[in-house]
Amino acid sequence: MSDKPTTKDLILDAAETVVAREGARHMTIDAVAADARISKGGVLYHYPNKMALLEAMVTRMVSGVCDDIHRAESEARERGVPVLPHVIETLFQRDGPKEQVGNAVLAASAEQPQLLEVAGGVLAKEFQRLTEDAPDPVLAQIAFLTLDGLKLTALLGLDHVFDHQIDAIKHRVITMTREMYQ
Amino acid sequence: MSDKPTTKDLILDAAETVVAREGARHMTIDAVAADARISKGGVLYHYPNKMALLEAMVTRMVSGVCDDIHRAESEARERGVPVLPHVIETLFQRDGPKEQVGNAVLAASAEQPQLLEVAGGVLAKEFQRLTEDAPDPVLAQIAFLTLDGLKLTALLGLDHVFDHQIDAIKHRVITMTREMYQ
DNA sequence: TTGACTGTACCGTCTGGACGGTTTATGTGC
């Protein structure tokens, strides 16, 4: 049961690769098809038009983040540790070097900014829920925003933090959120 | 001496407006010209091709940020207050609702991600310089990253923080950086 | 006279996507 990825997912992977390599502007159906080693007609079979492809990219990204959050929450509850620090740590982990989730966001905002309104709403609800019950909601927001800053500057190639500094930042943010519970 | 903006600047304004309204993908020379109430030939008179226009957008944004930083630094020195908190506060101020600096970044990364490498380098130097001399460099980085998170999520329409929470976050970040000097 | 445009016409290329055809997987009846 290798659970091999569906063609639909391979297409989304290809789309993200293209965006990362050539910029959102050049995420054409042809380019995606070439990267996925599929014909253009094949891509259009799974996603009837470009907008549908973009929506799928955004949806997959958002649900990926939400899944990680929910998994981290139940893990924390099982272990009896505070939820927030564990969620933050999990999301930091995501921030690996080759992780290119988020290119969906770039492509969507390049094509039609409104495409992200729904995504923004879903994420907003998660983050509000997670932070409002925290002992120190403002500090919790700062923790999440630090994460956003790190990921988004990296995504846009504007990252001003060196790799060797990231661990220290990550450690400090997690420590800060842990201290809220003492 | 009203110092009325040059046509070149009006064109860049128009470009940013178009990106914010229609997405980076639709920042065409025609659209920019229409928004600037100038003919297409007029745009191409000032910027010989689209790449030159994009470079000018990025350059203007970066130098705008750098100017604000340098101004805040000398202000702080004149008043004899710590530099870092004042710089952070100044940059937060920038984050007004209609502030749309940063759309240049979106357009550039959509067209050619490499365009931002230079910009990233310049900003990285500023931020490294500002943080490495701070009593607590890691906390200083977190402060800047919180700012980045706030601005970039707003730029992408992924903002998960409500307006009424921003003031509290801003206040807390500034307080945190001030406490470093005590 | 010159610099800063306007306006129009035009070219080559790229792109979305419609369409018709072909292969492959999955049954289904016998």
Added chain:
DNA sequence: GCACATAAACCGTCCAGACGGTACAGTCAA
């Protein structure tokens, strides 16, 4: 075990429109 049917998955091509860019003649204020 096999012939056949049916739908899903996929290919290759074509076309209209959009876009970047060029060319050039004309306008108009300083």
